[in-house]
Structure formats: structure tokens, C-alpha cells
Amino acid sequence: MSITTTGTVSGGIDGIYARNADSGLTSVSVSGAVKGGTGAGIATETNAGGLTVITLNSGA
Structure with missing residues (x-):
């Protein structure tokens, strides 16, 4: 599972919530x-x- 954002993100509960039900990345x-x-x-x-990788300010 891959999530990429290029602008501001906000949410009522979490800004980004990623749930991977598999054992992949x-x-x-x-x-x-x-x-x-x-x-x-x-x-x-x-x-x-599974493995979780979070990259902050990618490309900034």
C-alpha cells in the first residue's frame, strides 16, 4: 500500500489513516x-x- 501527498492534508480524526491487512509494505x-x-x-x-515506512517532506 502506498500513499503520497503533495499538499496540506487534514482530517476530522486522523489526517492520514492507513490500514494494511496484508503483510506487505x-x-x-x-x-x-x-x-x-x-x-x-x-x-x-x-x-x-509487514513494514511501515513514513517519509516526511519528500521532495521538499
């Missing part, structure tokens, strides 16, 4: 501000054996 790359409302700016869940 979860990748989140952001180049703008990410803001959550009542939760996190970036929240991820990956099954056992």
Missing part, C-alpha cells in the same frame, strides 16, 4: 502539512510481518 510519503482533528496526523496499522 505500507508506505506514506508527504510533502505538506498533515493534521489530525482528534487523532494523529499520520496513523498506520500493518499486520505482523
Whole structure:
């Protein structure tokens, strides 16, 4: 699973919520501000054996 943003992201709970129900790679790359409302700016869940990579300010 791959998520890439190039601008400002905001959400009512989390700005970005990524749930990978597989054991593969979860990748989140952001180049703008990410803001959550009542939760996190970036929240991820990956099954056992999976890998999560978060890249902040990619290309900035």
C-alpha cells in the first residue's frame, strides 16, 4: 500500500489513516502539512510481518 501527498492534508480524526491487512509494505510519503482533528496526523496499522515506512517532506 502506498500513499503520497503533495499538499496540506487534514482530517476530522486522523489526517492520514492507513490500514494494511496484508503483510506487505505500507508506505506514506508527504510533502505538506498533515493534521489530525482528534487523532494523529499520520496513523498506520500493518499486520505482523509487514513494514511501515513514513517519509516526511519528500521532495521538499
